[in-house]
Amino acid sequence: QQQVKQSPQSLIVQKGGIPIINCAYENTAFDYFPWYQQFPGKGPALLIAIRPDVSEKKEGRFTISFNKSAKQFSLHIMDSQPGDSATYFCAASGSGGYQKVTFGTGTKLQVIP
Amino acid sequence: GAGVSQSPRYKVAKRGQDVALRCDPISGHVSLFWYQQALGQGPEFLTYFQNEAQLDKSGLPSDRFFAERPEGSVSTLKIQRTQQEDSAVYLCASSARGSDTEAFFGQGTRLTVV
Numbered sequence: 001q002q003q004v005k006q007s008p009q010s011l012i013v014q015k016g017g018i019p020i021i022n023c024a025y026e027n028t029a030f031d032y033f034p035w036y037q038q039f040p041g042k043g044p045a046l047l048i049a050i051r052p053d054v055s056e057k058k059e060g061r062f063t064i065s066f067n068k069s070a071k072q073f074s075l076h077i078m079d080s081q082p083g084d085s086a087t088y089f090c091a092a093s094g095s096g097g098y099q100k101v102t103f104g105t106g107t108k109l110q111v112i113p
Numbered sequence: 114g115a116g117v118s119q120s121p122r123y124k125v126a127k128r129g130q131d132v133a134l135r136c137d138p139i140s141g142h143v144s145l146f147w148y149q150q151a152l153g154q155g156p157e158f159l160t161y162f163q164n165e166a167q168l169d170k171s172g173l174p175s176d177r178f179f180a181e182r183p184e185g186s187v188s189t190l191k192i193q194r195t196q197q198e199d200s201a202v203y204l205c206a207s208s209a210r211g212s213d214t215e216a217f218f219g220q221g222t223r224l225t226v227v
Contacts, residue, residue, distance in 0.1 A: 006155075043117070043204050043218030044156065089155050100146075100169060101216070103155030 003027050004092050006104030013080055013111055021075045021107045023090035028071070030092040034101070035064065035075050038087045047088070048075075051095075080111045115139070117219035119205050125225045126195045134190045134222045138207030145188050146216065147180055148204040156204055162188060195226045 005024045013019045023033075031052055036044035050057045050064045050073065057064045061078040077084055087106045093099040118137040126132050138145050144163055148156035149172075158172040164185035173180070177196075182188040192199055202221040209215075 041220065043206070043220050045218065046215045091155075100158045100161060100172070102158070105155050106153070 003030075003102045004090060004104040006090050006107060008107060009105070010108040011110070013109070015081060015111055015113050017080050017111070019077050019080055019084075019109055019111075021088055021090070021109075022072065023074065023092075023104050024070075024072045025092050026071065027092070027102075029094050030102075032093050032095045032099070033064070033066065033073050034091050034093075035062075036089040036091060036103075038089065038106075044089060077109075080109075082111045082113055085110050117205055117207055117217050119203075119219035119222050121222060122220065123223050123225075125227060128197060128226055129194050130226075131191065131193045132195055132224065134192075134203050134224070136188045136190070136205030136207075136219060138186065138188070138205070139217055140186075142207035142209055142217075144208045144210060144216075145182060146206045146208075147188070147190050148206065149174075150202040150204055150221065152201070159190070159203075192224075195224075197226050200224055200226045 007022050011019050034049035035047045037047045038044040048059045048062045050066050052068045055066050063076045066073045087108045089106050090104040091101045093101045120135045146161050147159040150156045160180045161169040162182040165182050177193045179191045202223050204218055204221045206216040206218045
């Protein structure tokens with residue numbers, strides 16, 4: 001059962017463009033939504049995370065938009081660079097002590113010069 | 114080291130062979146997770162430890178999979194009688210507390226069963 005749906009599967013943008021990756025979840029108990037960046041041969045690394053009490057969070061060139069009523073959230077990468085080329089995973093979990101993290105299926109982003 | 118260390122990086126096993134995958138978490142981290150990542154997919158949860166206690170093993174796909182963390186630091190994931198469908202990257206992650214604090218992942222062990 002896929003509890004976090006992610007799209008698109010792959011994305012190609014020009015340098016400077018703004019790739020957008022979308023995710024949707026079903027479990028209303030989720031209240032922590034991290035995004036991970038993974039380079040080939042490496043483990044995922046936390047990029048940015050949001051809780052549903054805010055609708056947007058920015059960290060540097062990365063912005064998460066969150067729509068609690070629609071149970072959707074998205075990642076925007078401003079002024080994308082070739083070094084941003086990686087696979088991005090959205091994820092979700094509950095909070096308050098231990099909660100396992102459920103990952104989306106990933107989006108492979110390629111930023112071309 | 115400063116990060117999560119996993120060994121070996123690559124493992125080729127013949128079908129039916131037993132394997133053991135090691136994870137050295139960040140020193141002092143209470144929580145330790147194992148994930149399985151199939152090619153082109155997101156990581157799938159396998160099991161969770163808080164110190165030496167295995168609090169959740171609901172993601173282990175069969176009784177051939179076994180994990181331990183006897184002293185609350187290093188963890189070992191053991192797969193008995195490996196099958197071709199076990200081929201994947203096995204990721205270990207640790208965090209200072211629970212899952213809503215940042216989890217740091219190792220580079221993974223790529224297991225290929227032939």
